[in-house]
Amino acid sequence: MNRLLKRISNSHLALPRRSAHTIQASELRLKKYGDVETSLELNTYELKLNKLSENQVLVRLVAAPINPADINIIQGKYASLPSELPAVIGNEGLFEVLDVNENNVRGLKRGDWLLPARLGWGAWRTHSIEKCDSFYKIPNTLNKHASVTLMVNPMTAYRMLRDNGELKTHETIIQNGANSGVGQAVIQMARSMNLNVVNIVRRRESAAAQNELVAYLRSLGAEHIYTEEELRKPALTHDLWKQIARPRLAFNCVGGKQTTDMIRLLDNEATLVTYGGMSRLPLTLNTADFIFKNLKCVGFWLTRWKLQNADKVPATIAALCDLIEQGTLRPPKCEEFSIGDYQSAFKRAQAPFVNAKVLLTC
């Protein structure tokens, strides 16, 4: 038994191995654009384990979320698609070091936690041998589910809260899709920044479901939670703007009439940041809002932000890790599915009103 395999076999991290020189690995490949049910295939293969060079690391999946953008990529409806198919996809994931050359260039050790640095590198895979500098290292003492999910939703929330003008204590932001991954992160981060947040959620089918949702968002620190319908009542908002200032910053992941309604609630000189379009409807905006209220509308796309601000990514990850460590950023509700059972995982991820992040695991 060579030195590498001896180390693996000594570890609780080791996977069942098929031969002295391979381990069984799986990856979820997109073979064609279309329905989730028919477009993905699980490719299971023997990963050859040769001696790792000083810039190589063998990683194993801890967990990888299924995010809405992944679904859009599968459907071929996304601005950034794989250069060719089939391709391993998955925009986010946490990996651990299964093996690494002792003299590796990054000082990595077994059990270290790594987040993929390369955009477009598919995270829906159980194992891979990659370059050491293809990852960001984060503390492996953090909460697992919070770490698995930090690179997309909390990073989006963090940048949107910091890159749209200075927010002063007790200023107000408003967001729709408040129960989304980004929305939950916004609630928690804004609370730690002493900002007011007006949270808009869709009305649930039952009062019980509605109460459960509200209770959950309250547990994250949300104070002002309303359905779209409630916020259309002038008496409600009249009272609300006595308690807190009108919003100067709005986060939109919905579109359509709901967003037009939200814009009516904004203060002068407000900024609307659109980062999603769940309703698939366009935004309708009044000329007078732009001219007389000085509304500014911008978009946020994390992929572009990372490309244009590569130098700021490590510090952003470090800040998010601090928020997790302090307990400011709590892990989202997660449901884990083995990558082999990906069909169930995607069914769950696409079900309406699911208040949990679906994760693929080894």
Place this chain on the structure above:
Amino acid sequence: MNRLLKRISNSHLALPRRSAHTIQASELRLKKYGDVETSLELNTYELKLNKLSENQVLVRLVAAPINPADINIIQGKYASLPSELPAVIGNEGLFEVLDVNENNVRGLKRGDWLLPARLGWGAWRTHSIEKCDSFYKIPNTLNKHASVTLMVNPMTAYRMLRDNGELKTHETIIQNGANSGVGQAVIQMARSMNLNVVNIVRRRESAAAQNELVAYLRSLGAEHIYTEEELRKPALTHDLWKQIARPRLAFNCVGGKQTTDMIRLLDNEATLVTYGGMSRLPLTLNTADFIFKNLKCVGFWLTRWKLQNADKVPATIAALCDLIEQGTLRPPKCEEFSIGDYQSAFKRAQAPFVNAKVLLTC
């Protein structure tokens, strides 16, 4: 005859006077919000001429334009309205010094040209005694019509061209309402900045009218002039983007479908500046444009810009005067009406497809 009246009577500037101590003055007052025909009244009165203090100046109207915003104010449909009615209105005008104390604080002399500095000070009046520091002085050797009209349309064009990111030589901007006062100023200024401009105009009823419009815009330096309908043809734009870069900056004074169409032509990372809404229709904007093309939508309202940038107004006026002197900024076509014949003037100002600025004069 006192010294003041002696000077006036010696001057070609003097108006007929009713008595030794008064001159006949007129002002156009808004008595109630509503139709232009019934909301205005001409108030003619005897202006008493006492000895002017060191901070006083007697001014006489050279000419004052009727701008679209004035019409909106008359209708009560504007974000900034007089604090009480009746009120003398008129957002823009050029005045000349009819008399001033020899020791006045600003060193003004008879015949100097002045632009009102105070927002909301109605310019639709033949005479007034005001504080010397209520005006900006401009060279009285400039073209009259260019000077009369510089404070609204060219200033809007100038600020929009300068305050939306640095424009590099040969970059492209696109604008609708290209024949508007602002549009004509954009054409001329952009040409002097070596920028390409795609100009969108409404289709005229006759080919002759269309040709006349195109010829006029060409005489200002416009190269790319299209109707909304022409710009919907993919073959046309396909060829156009071979000649010039796609637009990174767009100026919108229309709204509705026309603006949605215009946005489709923009490059990534473009900014849409809305400064008017002639169609009275809202803007419809796609979520994907914000997220994936990084479209930014802002408004421009000159009134707000002046309030927030009072320190920059004199330098902006100086720059516009330079452009007029160099011949870069040509006077718009103007039609003059005596303030006493204001009914005819407003009829003309509100007629469709009029390619001239209507001015009120003494």
